[in-house]
Amino acid sequence: MCAPVYAQADTTKTADTAAAETDVPDRKKYDVGHQLAIGVDVFYPVLNTRISNKYSYEGEVHYYLKNEYYLAAEGGWGGSEVSYPDLQYTTTNYFGRLGFNKSILYRESEHDWDMMFVGLRMAYGNVSRSPGTYIVTDSLWGSISGISPARSFSVIWSEVTMGMRVELVHGLLAGWNLRGKFLMNGKSFRDLQPLHIAGYGKGDKGAVFDLNIYLDYAIRWGRKEKKK
Amino acid sequence: MTDKARNILVTTIVLLVSLYSCTQERQPCLTPRSASLRMRMVRKVTDSLTIDTATPNPFFRAVAAGGQQGYLYTSRSSFALSLSPVADTSMWLYSPDTAAGTLTDTIIFRYERQLQFISNACGYTYYYDLRSAATTSHTIDSVQIINSSVTSDASKNHIQVYIHPRP
Numbered sequence: 001m002c003a004p005v006y007a008q009a010d011t012t013k014t015a016d017t018a019a020a021e022t023d024v025p026d027r028k029k030y031d032v033g034h035q036l037a038i039g040v041d042v043f044y045p046v047l048n049t050r051i052s053n054k055y056s057y058e059g060e061v062h063y064y065l066k067n068e069y070y071l072a073a074e075g076g077w078g079g080s081e082v083s084y085p086d087l088q089y090t091t092t093n094y095f096g097r098l099g100f101n102k103s104i105l106y107r108e109s110e111h112d113w114d115m116m117f118v119g120l121r122m123a124y125g126n127v128s129r130s131p132g133t134y135i136v137t138d139s140l141w142g143s144i145s146g147i148s149p150a151r152s153f154s155v156i157w158s159e160v161t162m163g164m165r166v167e168l169v170h171g172l173l174a175g176w177n178l179r180g181k182f183l184m185n186g187k188s189f190r191d192l193q194p195l196h197i198a199g200y201g202k203g204d205k206g207a208v209f210d211l212n213i214y215l216d217y218a219i220r221w222g223r224k225e226k227k228k
Numbered sequence: 229m230t231d232k233a234r235n236i237l238v239t240t241i242v243l244l245v246s247l248y249s250c251t252q253e254r255q256p257c258l259t260p261r262s263a264s265l266r267m268r269m270v271r272k273v274t275d276s277l278t279i280d281t282a283t284p285n286p287f288f289r290a291v292a293a294g295g296q297q298g299y300l301y302t303s304r305s306s307f308a309l310s311l312s313p314v315a316d317t318s319m320w321l322y323s324p325d326t327a328a329g330t331l332t333d334t335i336i337f338r339y340e341r342q343l344q345f346i347s348n349a350c351g352y353t354y355y356y357d358l359r360s361a362a363t364t365s366h367t368i369d370s371v372q373i374i375n376s377s378v379t380s381d382a383s384k385n386h387i388q389v390y391i392h393p394r395p
Binding site: 141176 | 230233234236237240241244245254262290292293294297310311312313314315318343345347348351352353354
């Protein structure tokens, strides 16, 4: 992971003169074959034990395409319970995300699968909400209670993400994703926006940040061995 | 994995986890919960000209099912009144100057209630769509609805109350 940093500095120097541009050596491209990594988020299961009113479970699959691009698919499920004095309901939902990661580190060798990356996602979730019981309190006129009917609805959001994966031992990767999420159809469930949507976060916020910590297992094949 | 990669991984995870908020308590409600009807007292000078009219010791009293509750103000020309979320009608009594013992007018507002979800922190409230406003005419000449949508937006007046011209 260190060599590319030095290589980047070299590139900057040579860019100072137009004549030197042609002298910049191409970065070495390795024939790395294929990699399919399957992983689980280990951060939310820990949070689930500490937070009683919501839970989430997430997993991911990413597949190396080429030129340091990875196809990324993620999914999971979760739920929440709101039991405030003036508002009570429960939700459950599943979700899926599809997108890509682009590694911004250069490889040290054909065995180097460590990466820092940026990526984009489109995500879809389906939320089922129980009837919502509410009380509108007014000290002057009196209070009134009611029920917002149960309903199911779709949630669509987009994400920008950055993160890293480091190979701890052969095939076992660990790392994190930091995500900025942007709700795209919040108006369609404005009658009672859920406190928590697994995979997204606070349903009554148009933009949220989130964190995942992953453990992945990678399967690799198809790399051509160098002839000695 | 190099030592540098391992150090970066551990450092970033510790940093990110420490920044992550995992509070489960209800967030404080930072937006207005109630929608108030805003009224402005004016007096006609000519058919096209009105001036804001403050009365010395204005007094409003809500006539609710559980009894009456009054609010004494210092001299002013604008007021915010609440509407009942439990009925489609609210009645307020208005006296322009309690010290002088002026006659009391009755103002009745009729409206449609609209249930409104604010947020999980604030819960639900009601917004109102004014249908009519009626009044007796001891001090008040007439009332006019200038904006029928009563929401948490505090920047808009909804009712203009015309006080009788001075004799």
